[in-house]
Amino acid sequence: MNAWVQEFRKKRLDYGISQSKLSVALGISRQYLNQIEGGKAVPPDDTKKVMEEILERFNPEASLTLLFDYVKVRFPTTEVEWIIKEILKLNIDFMVHEDHAPNNYQESYVIGNIFIMASDDVEKGVLLELKGKGCRQYESFLEAQGRSWFDFFQACMSVKAVMKRLDLAINDMTGILSVPELTRKCQDRECITRFRTFKSYRSGELIRNREEDRLGMGNTLYIGSLKSDVYICLYEKDYEQYIKFGIPVDETPIKNRFELRLKDDRAQHTVEDLLYRYDLETTVFSIINYYIRFIDRDDTKRRADWKTNIRWACFIGENRGKLKLTTAPEPYTLDRTMNWIARQVAPTLKMVLGLDAIRETDLLNEMVEHAELTKKQKKILEQEKASIEEVILM
Template sequence: MENEKIWIKELKEKRLAYGVSQNKLAVASHITRPYLSDIETGKAVPTQQVKEDLLNALERFNPDNPLEMLFDYVRIRFPTNDVAQIIGEVLRLNMDYMLHEDFGYYSYPEHYRFGDIVVLVSHDVSKGVLLELKGKGCRQFENFLLAQHRSWYDFFQDCMEHKGIFKRLDLAINDKTGILNIPDLAKKCKQEECISVFRSFKNYRSGELVHRDEKPYMGNTLYIGSLKSEVYFCIYEKDYEQYVKNDIALEDAEIKNRFEIRLKNDRATQAMKDLLEHQNAEKTAFEIINRYIRFADKDETKRRSDWQTNERWEWFIGKNRGALRLTIQPEPYSFERTLNWLHHQVAPTLKVASILDILNGTTIISTMIHEAKLTEKHEKLIEQQHLGMEDLIT
């Protein structure tokens, strides 16, 4: 009994130290939140299997794990023009609160959206309904998955049951400690130390100039494989991207590098079948990586196929590191993008006009805001921002 109390205490302390909610851990462990609550309060005694599942799931959220994996792009086509069914039964969202636009992308004439969760619609059944979740869309949708007590695997299974056709799937591996060195990997590609079935690679440095240790530095991106093929890899310096987008200092960035596996059409479908069969994202991801590339150290005394695998690359693909599990990083849909635009583009002019109002004794700005007419779209955006989660999910 005393050992049981110690185990519960350690579980709870570790959960809190990792910043993981009961709901988040329960979903990851395939149990209910009330059951987890009863375990932590001593009202329920878990089996040995449940204990193992809880500890294994909790380690996925270990902030000290140098690598983490997440879904970063999902595009699925459904062979139906019943958009209400897809939003209600697959996304399990309340369609009434989604913003409708009379334009679309990829030759779709209209779409529905909630933040970056986008559902494109066509009356042509051959085009069907297209769901697209880019990076931010995936993060926003994870909020709803948690509230619905669903995992990504549950969601993908629902997609399959509605005959969803996977058009694109990106798996991203975040490198928090700099295991990957992208300039070195690019150099190995040039020196033919990347043993691969791919025939092409592209390395470039782009963006604004950044100074690191008083030396010019630019973000590096390495593409391995053709961007037109159904599978290719994109490896880039995520810390630099965060500097450019969010003005986060390079040394303060949580993620140093990102390795993206980008899959389209048949390759995306095959990967999804493997994910649903094994529910092991690390297995699926690294089987794909190992099938296509291996970084080695040149040895002129041996055949190229016999060159020893590079030690840093071995670490990345699994040698002497902990298990890499699928993580989620839910982000709420916010008004941040519009506020940033106002801050950079509108605020200076608005400030000038406000000062002139004070100097001239006028009320032009306050009158302008008061008399502004809001469209139905504006009203819907306001509604989306203040709704509770219980209103949004079905």
């Protein structure tokens, strides 16, 4: 028995998958799989690669990760400093303060990708917005505070905060899902759902709708209306990372991303359920199972009796380990600003350097020497210099 067969069989047994179940996923007979594992049949190299990829979908350790990817909360108070200190537990002295804000709010406090907007109108209250990077940054603060997302949401609910939006992301690390296949199933009615609409976009197609103005998300599937309180977005994360950062598709750890996007009442009920159960996986997949199920066509039966698709069954919990909340704390960096400088400012600076060389002058250094930083720029430098212990409050 060669090394590849031994490794493959050991993994299958470690993952607790029977030959019968795996052979169905592979699309081959159990007898043929048994012959391969017994060394009596030798599959081609490209078949071996496909077998490895499909087996890895059953890996209970690394197949899926679950995390918060967007949090928007409104606090019914005008006491913005109190919210920052007592709920977020951050030092307001390190925040950039501006006398304007989006959404008709009067002022804002910002630290990195964490945005807090305030108003004198108690109906508008204080609004906290954490997008993807903001969630990762706040996780680094939560970790340093010895708190969790559960603790944070409990603190929010204790002051009768209102959830405005909550995005939950499930990262598919091994290709359990296939966005093109699920798109086809939507088109062929191999999908039982409470949603009335779906939209799909091919790789590289420009998407224009509210916050989705992105180029290069890979194949993307929206299920449900973007105007409703709940909808689903699936897209090829590996392709997105290739377009944005040039990371080869086969080197990207996340293959696909499944996002459950909840607004207003749905977001509120989800957080309440989460705090009741204290089990994010149960909360999330109960919502998914309520709204959608992908099936395989069987014209000998009624559509309602068609079997759940094997990939989808694995995704929602069959043959995989228990999912827990994943955190990926990241400190805020000025990478985005530096990238903008590299694209927009650096060519002009290079031209000034060229002029200095031609004229034998020192214009660039003189401009930098006489430049005055704004209060915002000085505060950003303070943020960069501060340790996480200085920024958080215990």
